[in-house]
Amino acid sequence: MTEWWDYGLADFLLFSPRVYYRLFETMNSVWWMAVLAAFVAGLVAAGMAMRHGHRGNRVILVLLSLIWAWASYGFVWQYYQPINWAVAYILPGFVIEVLLLLVFAARPLPLRFGWRGDLTSYVGAAIMVVAIVIYPFVGLLEGRDLIQAELFGSAADPTALGTLGFVLMARGTWRWLLLPVPLIWCAFAAATLWVMDQQIAYVMLIAVWLTIFSGWLDLKNGVTTRRLTKAELADPPPISD
Amino acid sequence: MSEIDRRRFMQGAGAIGLSASLGGLMPGVAQGALRKDVPDIIRKQVPSTGEAIPAVGLGSWITFNVGNDMALRDQCADVVSAFFNAGGRMIDSSPMYGSAQEVIGYCLDKLGAHDRVFSTDKVWTSGDGLDQISETRKRWNTRKFDLLQVHNLLGINDNLPLLFRLKNEGQLRYVGVTTSHGRRTEDLIAVMKNERLDFVQVTYNPVDRKVEEYLLPLAYDRGIAVIVNRPFRGGSLLDQLEGEPLPEFAAELEVESWAQLILKYLIAHPSVTCPIPATTNPAHAAENMRAATGRLPDDKMREQIAAVIGVLI
Numbered sequence: 001m002t003e004w005w006d007y008g009l010a011d012f013l014l015f016s017p018r019v020y021y022r023l024f025e026t027m028n029s030v031w032w033m034a035v036l037a038a039f040v041a042g043l044v045a046a047g048m049a050m051r052h053g054h055r056g057n058r059v060i061l062v063l064l065s066l067i068w069a070w071a072s073y074g075f076v077w078q079y080y081q082p083i084n085w086a087v088a089y090i091l092p093g094f095v096i097e098v099l100l101l102l103v104f105a106a107r108p109l110p111l112r113f114g115w116r117g118d119l120t121s122y123v124g125a126a127i128m129v130v131a132i133v134i135y136p137f138v139g140l141l142e143g144r145d146l147i148q149a150e151l152f153g154s155a156a157d158p159t160a161l162g163t164l165g166f167v168l169m170a171r172g173t174w175r176w177l178l179l180p181v182p183l184i185w186c187a188f189a190a191a192t193l194w195v196m197d198q199q200i201a202y203v204m205l206i207a208v209w210l211t212i213f214s215g216w217l218d219l220k221n222g223v224t225t226r227r228l229t230k231a232e233l234a235d236p237p238p239i240s241d
Numbered sequence: 242m243s244e245i246d247r248r249r250f251m252q253g254a255g256a257i258g259l260s261a262s263l264g265g266l267m268p269g270v271a272q273g274a275l276r277k278d279v280p281d282i283i284r285k286q287v288p289s290t291g292e293a294i295p296a297v298g299l300g301s302w303i304t305f306n307v308g309n310d311m312a313l314r315d316q317c318a319d320v321v322s323a324f325f326n327a328g329g330r331m332i333d334s335s336p337m338y339g340s341a342q343e344v345i346g347y348c349l350d351k352l353g354a355h356d357r358v359f360s361t362d363k364v365w366t367s368g369d370g371l372d373q374i375s376e377t378r379k380r381w382n383t384r385k386f387d388l389l390q391v392h393n394l395l396g397i398n399d400n401l402p403l404l405f406r407l408k409n410e411g412q413l414r415y416v417g418v419t420t421s422h423g424r425r426t427e428d429l430i431a432v433m434k435n436e437r438l439d440f441v442q443v444t445y446n447p448v449d450r451k452v453e454e455y456l457l458p459l460a461y462d463r464g465i466a467v468i469v470n471r472p473f474r475g476g477s478l479l480d481q482l483e484g485e486p487l488p489e490f491a492a493e494l495e496v497e498s499w500a501q502l503i504l505k506y507l508i509a510h511p512s513v514t515c516p517i518p519a520t521t522n523p524a525h526a527a528e529n530m531r532a533a534t535g536r537l538p539d540d541k542m543r544e545q546i547a548a549v550i551g552v553l554i
Contacts, residue, residue, distance in 0.1 A: 014302075
């Protein structure tokens with residue numbers, strides 16, 4: 001008799017693109033102040049992450065934690081979950097991500113964000129720019145209104161996408177722990193968008209692939225496993241790190 | 242399955258309860274209040290009881306999953322209003338369809354139409370079916386369903402006995418099972434042969450015709466009503482036919498659109514009780530219902546319809 005694995009991907013598309021993009025329109029209209037605040041917080045965090053210094057690392061992590069908390073409750077739970085019951089099974093992952101970001105912020109040696117000039121930095125910065133600056137406005141090219149923009153900080157897809165970039169811009173042990181939840185969400189989002197025939201799905205898939213590839217490169221080069229010293233926290237590491 | 246007497250099977254078209262009358266049926270786009278008079282349309286009998294139901298229903302997959310968006314919920318209510326005003330009764334949903342059940346409940350509450358609907362839903366769980374049915378009742382804001390079906394045969398060993406028990410206790414009128422996309426045909430046939438089902442729901446349209454070979458004759462032979470899902474292949478069939486002129490013979494059937502031609506093709510099959518097209522457009526809901534009026538195609542014309550559509554897509 002029929003079991004769960006008999007279903008195809010298209011069977012789980014339960015809503016139309018019209019309804020999906022109306023979610024952002026409604027949220028942006030009702031919660032516009034919170035949406036703007038979260039977007040600005042994301043911009044600030046991205047600006048700080050690109051700098052090459054030791055200050056602000058904890059602030060970035062706290063801002064990301066707040067953003068994930070808001071995106072989880074505001075968008076995913078209040079708006080998305082009613083039309084997509086599968087989201088309820090992923091939502092605990094969002095809570096875990098919020099807690100992990102706070103734990104990393106509270107660590108004696110937090111992650112260190114900054115431009116290092118290596119491949120991982122390029123990939124991380126590119127993903128952040130796409131998530132914060134480009135992704136929200138792709139809909140305009142497809143004829144959707146600005147009010148339906150999926151903004152980093154509130155909409156789950158660009159938030160998860162951008163977080164991949166933030167993690168790639170960071171150094172410090174155990175940082176990979178911050179990757180599974182956004183990676184899983186990006187894969188989930190890519191599948192949803194692909195079934196809805198939305199070309200932006202490929203952006204999510206490429207970002208997932210680049211993140212895994214960059215993470216593997218870092219692991220291979222010993223970057224991921226090397227613990228930051230107090231001296232490194234005080235002084236910027238060399239560009240060629 | 243016993244060999245089915247094809248002549249008796251096809252003669253059944255007359256006996257299965259076709260009754261058409263065209264009495265002034267042009268409902269247009271109904272908004273707001275429901276009409277009290279119900280247009281005369283083609284009805285087909287549920288073999289297990291002889292109850293006659295309108296030959297076109299309303300599906301809710303994707304179209305009614307609009308979440309908490311009140312503007313879209315009101316649009317759904319307009320669709321339901323147009324559907325009822327055009328003589329429709331059966332509305333089908335599933336726990337799988339996101340917020341669709343809750344939205345149907347909203348529409349029925351808003352229109353005060355709980356007494357107009359032939360309520361059709363499903364149980365879709367490998368867990369506690371009774372819990373899910375209880376939740377489904379709450380979402381529809383109804384105490385008793387006309388028909389509950391085991392969705393895609395999931396958990397059928399537990400859920401089918403549960404549905405029969407509810408029927409025996411008077412909490413349910415009809416019991417059925419569903420499949421879609423032609424899945425699990427062998428399992429479905431086994432259930433149809435071994436259980437006293439009232440309804441079965443399958444995918445059928447002029448392109449996906451596999452059920453004609455065995456399943457529809459079996460349903461007729463076993464006295465099982467047939468609900469047809471995906472009559473337009475989730476809308477893609479109509480998209481492919483868009484802009485194509487209707488064949489000349491369609492004028493004989495008084496159809497205005499490909500949607501009506503396809504629905505007439507389905508309704509005319511003696512085993513089919515009720516296709517359930519889904520739509521977000523009130524005008525389309527009314528147009529679909531108008532397929533259950535006027536002449537229906539005979540066997541030869543049905544073959545022509547399938548052939549023409551097969552060439553065009």
